[in-house]
Amino acid sequence: MNREEIEKQAKTIMDSFLKELATIEETHTFGLEREQSMREPKHEPSSETFKRAFFANAPKVKDNLIQMERKQW
């Protein structure tokens, strides 16, 4: 199947799904969900964890700094 045919098929599938979804009412205000799911930070800032993972992946680390050639990482 070539790209054009795949595109046509994807559109047909989505359209058929949309027809069935048409019955549902959109009552949800998008964006509110994010506010509701905010959580209070309980832990220490996790920058050290990320730093450790970042440094572990680095090609070379010296004196608490990552050394690398431009575009080499």
Place this chain on the structure above:
Amino acid sequence: MVGTKEKAEQLRSGKKTAEEHVLEVLDAINRHNKSLNAILFMNGEALSQARTIDHKRKAGKPLGKLAGLTIAVKSCISVQGLPITAGSRTLENYTGTFDAEVIERIQAEDGIVIGMANMDEFASGASGEHSAYGVTHNPAAPGRIAGGSSSGSAASVAAGFCDLALGTDTGGSIRNPSSHCGVVGIKPSYGRVSRYGLLDLSMSLDQIGAVSKDVYGAALLHTVINGFSEKDATTVDKPVANYVDPKQSRLRIGVAKEFEELCTDKRIWEAVMKRTQEFAAKTHSTIVPISLKHVKLAVQAYYPLVYTEFYSATRKYDGRKYGLKIEETAGEEVLRRIIGGKLISEAEYEGQYYRKALAVKQAIAKDFANAFSQCDIIVAPVTPTLPHKIGDDISPQVEYGYDAFTIPANFAGLCAASVPCTEIENIPVGLQVMAPPFEEERLFSALFQFEKLKK
């Protein structure tokens, strides 16, 4: 058959050494993987890791919960030094540069990664036929699909290529192959298991979970991998429980008529109901009729959302930093999702597809919240049909329908599982148990009871 509990005890006591065990597993893979194609790459260090664990035991040092047990890993979970292909040619030359958090936790408990398991390309499929590295065959139903997308994980467990496996479940990708291969598969609650190091398919739904031959093994692996993670902002800081020996109690079992209507093969529905009635009688539980009126739209809502998130997730495979350009190397199903996702993301379509789909997702979550005020667990089939024969001409829409019973749990963030129920035409059929978010203890309690009935 030696159960996981007994095997773990043998390895812990030294009755069997980890080295002997790994050699047995490697032998099984060498003999049968050619025909099953469940494992893509072996871990060349598995044997030396086994010897290290044996030394530890001999020296009297404390051993981890998974000491000596072998684990196959779905090829979209990063393991340092092993090829992380996601079942695609796009990443055929990509090697993991770090361990995913689940792998770190497994290794900290002395589990041995045995190899990388086959999968549908970028987790896009429900049959195990969409891998660039060939079809995964079903060891429990020769000639049939293994299911997907965690095809190699379930098939490896069923074939004895490992004790346990890791899969990922976005809309049923652990439960579906577990059902077809006759093993136990867990989809944890959304936010229960760290996804740090997972190549995502759909970040609002993906979860990493355990596959095992028995409930004990699944509970043990889940115990090791679950819990809050600083490295994954979607994990939730909720207490974890005892999953390997959970409290048993009487349950109110919810059964939704809408699932019956969706079940194409009525034999599957009847088998699941028969087992549920046996469960209720044995445990003095009650069956409660419930209504989940929006689940019939789950598939139609799932794919617009997954197409869109997948399109976004795959923009990094542009062939510049690593791998090859995805549009030039990926198979048909992946391209369909990328092109479809691009289409939905276009301004003129956004309101049509995406918002409607999100509204259905929310309506389904609400249906479950209401249902769980009347019942403790919900029981359903895992798939609406038996696994098709490998090579059958199946349209994308039909294959998408395989997830009709599993997608709702992902939409509602529930924990859910497939546990072996029966055989129809000598083909394994799983039964799905769903519990409210973060109620894995209740889920495992029910799974242990269902497992007893099958035996």
